[in-house]
Amino acid sequence: MEEFNTLPLTHLTGSICRVMDVAPPKQSEGEIDRLVEYVFEKTNGKPVDRALMYNPDAIGQWTCKKYSEKFASVRKNAPLELPLLTVFPPKTPVCFGSMYTGASPSVHGIQSYTKPVIKIDSIFDAMIRAGKKPCIVAVKNSSMSKIFNERDMDYYIEDYDDTAVAKALELIEQDKYDLICVYNQEFDDVMHRSHPNSKRSQRAINHYATYFDMLARQIEKHWTSHNTLLGYAPDHGTHREWYLLGNHGKNIPDDMNIFHYYGVIPSKDLEQ
Numbered sequence: 045m046e047e048f049n050t051l052p053l054t055h056l057t058g059s060i061c062r063v064m065d066v067a068p069p070k071q072s073e074g075e076i077d078r079l080v081e082y083v084f085e086k087t088n089g090k091p092v093d094r095a096l097m098y099n100p101d102a103i104g105q106w107t108c109k110k111y112s113e114k115f116a117s118v119r120k121n122a123p124l125e126l127p128l129l130t131v132f133p134p135k136t137p138v139c140f141g142s143m144y145t146g147a148s149p150s151v152h153g154i155q156s157y158t159k160p161v162i163k164i165d166s167i168f169d170a171m172i173r174a175g176k177k178p179c180i181v182a183v184k185n186s187s188m189s190k191i192f193n194e195r196d197m198d199y200y201i202e203d204y205d206d207t208a209v210a211k212a213l214e215l216i217e218q219d220k221y222d223l224i225c226v227y228n229q230e231f232d233d234v235m236h237r238s239h240p241n242s243k244r245s246q247r248a249i250n251h252y253a254t255y256f257d258m259l260a261r262q263i264e265k266h267w268t269s270h271n272t273l274l275g276y277a278p279d280h281g282t283h284r285e286w287y288l289l290g291n292h293g294k295n296i297p298d299d300m301n302i303f304h305y306y307g308v309i310p311s312k313d314l315e316q
């Protein structure tokens with residue numbers, strides 16, 4: 045039986061804020077030393093001034109291990125592999141709520157599959173207070189298209205993953221946002237209709253990797269005067285039910301253990 049990971053997902057927001065030199069949201073629980081140390085090592089101790097978070101829905105740790113070869117380009121762009129424990133119940137709005145507030149579900153208020161606007165302090169509020177410009181690019185009706193609404197920031201709601209990524213590529217080229225969160229959902233969609241190892245699910249893993257690579261290349265091309273944190277950051281894992289369909293929501297390592305991947309794309313100025 046696989047063990048549960050110990051590094052909590054609730055410590056991610058505090059870590060991103062630390063490396064961007066931004067005061068964290070009020071209820072944010074902590075920091076991940078390995079991530080903070082990794083980033084400062086890459087930047088010679090300077091903060092990163094940009095972050096691009098790619099949020100591929102439902103990629104669990106076991107999927108990263110089983111299909112390791114499909115993650116080669118993810119690891120190349122973002123070499124720091126962090127084993128994290130997501131929050132319970134491992135449902136999309138619950139997990140993204142904690143990922144971007146740094147708070148437990150009982151604190152941010154989403155404890156089941158519902159998508160209300162989160163009222164407590166979030167990474168987006170923290171960025172705005174610090175004078176930074178965040179935005180969210182998400183597929184319509186998704187959790188990420190709803191739960192962080194009502195902030196003084198921009199939201200780009202797209203029909204599906206491909207158009208969300210196209211929008212994100214455009215926004216990177218415009219060079220005006222400091223934090224861009226890009227949400228994609230194909231793997232979650234197809235694994236619920238089939239199972240996490242189906243051919244369609246495997247194609248979705250490939251699509252996520254391709255999109256992540258496109259985003260990294262675009263940052264290298266257009267954010268040349270910025271130090272950028274690049275993250276591949278799923279919300280929860282999956283398992284296969286006795287009735288054979290894919291699912292998630294149980295307190296089991298398959299659903300709760302996730303790998304995140306982080307890298308730094310340094311500014312060209314820093315390299316000189």
Ligand SMILES: [Zn+2]
Binds near residue numbers: 101102136137232279
């Ligand atoms: Zn999800």
